[in-house]
Amino acid sequence: MKISTKGRYGLRALIDLSMNGKSGSPVFLSDIAKRQGISDKYLEQIATQLQRAGLVKTIRGRKGGYLLNKPDNEIKLSEIIKVLEGPICLVDCVAEPDACSKSSLCSSRDIWTIVSNKIEEVLSSYTLADLSKLQEEKSGAGSLMYHI
Amino acid sequence: MKISTKGRYGLRALIDLSMNGKSGSPVFLSDIAKRQGISDKYLEQIATQLQRAGLVKTIRGRKGGYLLNKPDNEIKLSEIIKVLEGPICLVDCVAEPDACSKSSLCSSRDIWTIVSNKIEEVLSSYTLADLSKLQEEKSGAGSLMYHI
DNA sequence: AGTTTTTCTACTAAAATAGTAGGATATAAA
DNA sequence: TTTATATCCTACTATTTTAGTAGAAAAACT
Numbered sequence: 001m002k003i004s005t006k007g008r009y010g011l012r013a014l015i016d017l018s019m020n021g022k023s024g025s026p027v028f029l030s031d032i033a034k035r036q037g038i039s040d041k042y043l044e045q046i047a048t049q050l051q052r053a054g055l056v057k058t059i060r061g062r063k064g065g066y067l068l069n070k071p072d073n074e075i076k077l078s079e080i081i082k083v084l085e086g087p088i089c090l091v092d093c094v095a096e097p098d099a100c101s102k103s104s105l106c107s108s109r110d111i112w113t114i115v116s117n118k119i120e121e122v123l124s125s126y127t128l129a130d131l132s133k134l135q136e137e138k139s140g141a142g143s144l145m146y147h148i
Numbered sequence: 149m150k151i152s153t154k155g156r157y158g159l160r161a162l163i164d165l166s167m168n169g170k171s172g173s174p175v176f177l178s179d180i181a182k183r184q185g186i187s188d189k190y191l192e193q194i195a196t197q198l199q200r201a202g203l204v205k206t207i208r209g210r211k212g213g214y215l216l217n218k219p220d221n222e223i224k225l226s227e228i229i230k231v232l233e234g235p236i237c238l239v240d241c242v243a244e245p246d247a248c249s250k251s252s253l254c255s256s257r258d259i260w261t262i263v264s265n266k267i268e269e270v271l272s273s274y275t276l277a278d279l280s281k282l283q284e285e286k287s288g289a290g291s292l293m294y295h296i
Numbered sequence: 297a298g299t300t301t302t303t304c305t306a307c308t309a310a311a312a313t314a315g316t317a318g319g320a321t322a323t324a325a326a
Numbered sequence: 327t328t329t330a331t332a333t334c335c336t337a338c339t340a341t342t343t344t345a346g347t348a349g350a351a352a353a354a355c356t
Contacts, residue, residue, distance in 0.1 A: 001229075001267075003149055003238045003260065005314060011256050028332075042315055048334075061323025062331045077259060081149075090151045107283035108159050111225060112151065115270050119149075122263050135255035153345060176301075190346055196303075209354025210300040303352070313342070321334070326327100 003085060009038050010046045010084040011077070011131075017056065018072040018132040026058070026065025046084065053083040073129035078120050080128070088123065089116040151233060157186050158194045158232040159225070159279075165204065166220040166280040174206070174213025194232065201231040221277035226268050228276070236271065237264040 016032045029047055033040045047066060050056045057069045068075070082088060089095045091112045097103040161180050168183075169175045177195055181188045195214060198204045205217045216223070230236060237243045238260045245251040 001149065001151055001155075001233050001236065001238065002240075007149075008239060008256065015256060039315065058333060060321075060333045063324055064332045085149050088149065090149065091156060092150075105286050107279045107286055108156065108163060110282065111271075111274060111279060115267055118266055118270050119263055122266050123259075126259060131255045131259060134258065138253045138255055187346065206302060208302045211355055212301045308347075311344070316339075
């Protein structure tokens with residue numbers, strides 16, 4: 001029951017993009033990778049998934065880079081996780097009842113459904129803007145510490 | 149973000165044990181395995197974990213078998229999952245903040261913490277008795293269908 | 297003594313994870 | 327028009343995790 005690096009790195013990259021892309025000019029993936037301490041090439045694959053899903057848009061060539069494809073307050077965390085980790089369900093039979101012939105008679109499937117739905121509910125209640133803002137506050141607080 | 153077969157099989161085995169162990173006499177693991185369609189040998193490993201964690205007790209030798217170590221309404225699903233899947237946390241840094249030097253300044257970690265806590269909360273709100281009862285109702289309803 | 301059960305240790309095939317590597321393509325600037 | 331710099335695309339690979347198998351030892355009932 002773990003989130004893979006794709007989900008974790010992808011979310012951090014999007015938070016980074018949200019914070020560093022407010023000017024409207026595209027952000028280099030290599031800069032995000034450097035700031036977040038993630039391999040350029042690996043982040044590239046993750047970014048490609050986000051682009052194909054329509055969460056980010058890209059500008060190719062020199063002076064190119066990445067931009068959010070819609071305002072950060074319109075991007076739910078559940079969307080991001082679905083793109084990078086697949087359907088939000090703890091067992092396959094929740095999303096695909098036909099995966100098991102006993103789905104309709106299985107009480108354990110019921111609890112996995114309840115938990116999966118709750119996870120999606122929580123992730124749907126936050127947007128990228130929420131995390132971006134929280135991150136700014138945390139970073140700001142961190143810097144303030146050094147100025148006292 | 150999936151539950152492994154250990155967690156899934158283990159939960160189903162415990163539901164089975166709860167339903168079939170009410171007489172007080174031990175239940176053969178081979179019978180549970182047969183009813184649940186799980187490999188004997190693999191279920192054995194799972195059962196050993198449950199035994200070591202104190203969720204079930206065993207009687208060795210002929211006429212031996214498995215029994216719940218406490219009433220099923222005192223066994224929370226969160227306990228079971230922790231034994232079989234490890235700590236309920238979506239990323240390691242939630243349970244072990246030192247896993248990452250930036251834990252205290254990471255907004256994405258905050259959301260993973262919130263979701264992880266919610267999963268644990270939901271799983272703590274149900275007991276093995278709840279699932280066992282639900283399973284009996286489902287099975288009963290299933291049989292009734294054929295009698296109409 | 298013999299049968300049946302749990303217990304213990306080791307091994308293994310397959311899949312998923314977490315990357316690397318290298319070139320092709322597009323665009324801006326010199 | 328050349329060059330530098332960015333994304334795009336495909337393929338490969340090492341490591342770890344998952345999902346089992348295999349076989350013998352120990353305990354307990356008959």
